[in-house]
Amino acid sequence: MVKVFIPGDTTACAVGADEVAAEVALQAQKKGLEIEIIRNGSRGAFWLEPLLETEADTGRIAFGPMTTNAVAELFDAGFPAACEHPLKLGKVTDIAWLARQDRLTFIRAGITDPLSLKDYKELGGFEGLKNALDMSPAEIVEAVVQSGLRGRGGAAFPTGIKWRTVLNTPAEQKYIAANADEGDSGTFADRLLMEADPFQLIEGMTICAMAVGASEGFIYLRSEYPKALHTLKHAITEAKNANLLGDDIGGSGRRFHIQIRVGAGAYICGEETSMLESLEGKRGLVRFKPPLPAIEGLFGRPTVVNNVLTLAAVTTVLANGADHYRNYGTGRSRGTLTAQLAGNIRHGGLVEIPFGTSLRELVEQIGGGTITGRPVRAIQVGGPLGTYLPETRWDTPLDYESFADIGAMLGHGGIVVFDNSVDMLEQARFALEFCATESCGKCTPCRVGSVRGVELVDKIANQDQVTSNLELLEDLCETLDSGSLCAMGGLTPMPVRSAIKYFPQDFTRAAES
């Protein structure tokens, strides 16, 4: 029976994959053709979704972006054979946008049925865990240290060092908390991983548990991701049934259990200590540090808090060795960057490439520039707390240090492109408004400063003492920067200051006109 693949991913479905799948089933039935429709995960080439693939002798042949209207004529042209059609893209592995990537973490995404353990294992899944079960906790930690892996959630803290702290902190109970509260605008890598390759997160958490001696793990998943929740629930059940989770993992006699906890629409709960509070069933108020979560985390116990992509990357490190992983990348940014091209972009989606590619190459060459066809004016990198970069900064290599050097950050790899119709005063205002909406309220600079900031921007927009109000806004940014308890208030000045610094005309325009 011919296998036909149509992604079941959120974005694919948001652009009509379910309707395409239904139409494919209908047309196949009409023609009396026996086909097997597999709802694979997406490859992350969202600009080509819905991406329909059929299995030919030479490999999988892709058609996209598919529409329901095109399905009948595609069958008339000979589908599911690799027929000729205007939407034919050829061999999926030859699509340049995908071919130029270095997929390590997203190696299986879009290829497999996300809930097929067989598929997962056939493409290298659980190799890392198998190796980890033969290693001592210290050896696993050392491999992660040697890989150079740094936290992919945004803070870029060396993962192995965090694990070592938890390993070396004696406690009867330790926890693993996977941060799947992917709230940054312009990011969807965690979501894609959980929907397309959920076993990888499970495997990564289990390796982590073996490394630090934890028996309980939580996935803190944002409520905005209902499909990811559905997929993860089923994946956890499958893994339990196969003894890859539970009281006797892979016959090793070691145990590890995972629970999913769903957030409730609070951006701040992506901050690790706020997330721990939320996991404890409380308001998501940020905690003071120290104590570090690695020493006193969830329910006061040593806890590894890692982003989904960090835990996923660990499976590659343990499967292929630390050296293999650290051979990718540049400087102190080792491995691959999972960049997410978003906003006003022609070829948007998930791009996994070694650190060090320039922002310009990513946006202009891989991303193909704006979808509106207008010139790019500003690129916000690193989520809503990230810097807005003008063209003079686009040649910066995408690595942690180079971005820090220009007063920016890679964060979770979200790259949001704006064309020249953007009003940067509006963007600065939004950054402050967002901070006011999402602040946990614990510290005054963030809680009150964000509100005052919105008021100042409104005054500037109304030509009210522009020069002195810009000075006041800079003072306020300094207070937020140096006086906030966490990154929410501390980094909100980044989009605000960069908008003013690089696009001053948008702030003084009102006064001049």
Added chain:
Amino acid sequence: MSTSANNPLAIVSSAVQEHQNSPGGLLPLLHEIQAQLGYIPKDCVASIAAGMGLSRAEVHGVISFYHDFHDQPRGQTTIHLCRAEACQAMGARELEKHVKTRLGIDYGGTTADGRFSLEPVYCLGNCACSPSIRMGDDVFARVDAHRFDELLDNS
């Protein structure tokens, strides 16, 4: 989701029993109550607090902290409109104006016929095909005014 459950206290009581021994179980409990009743009635706070060994203030504090929890009945379908940057770059501000006008409500509001509630959301993880909205559990991409009207008319 049912907003016409005849005995909210019975539902709350059985949900409390299910979650009271789970460490940090308040959020899952509140999610479950809201899934069954459509909201978390104010007069259930005392029994939630008693069942979970918390003060009423703590329970109220959690309900009021999180954007997802509501203590008033909601429309049959909640429309979440993404206001975040990637969607802004593709016209979310214009879409926002249209949606509010078309529904005749602001954020937090419910249409007079009780069919729709409108909420802002800050990212649906669909940022390569913006602007995005969510209706119930379905996410829709590249939504402009025309597409929104189409979705509304077909719902």
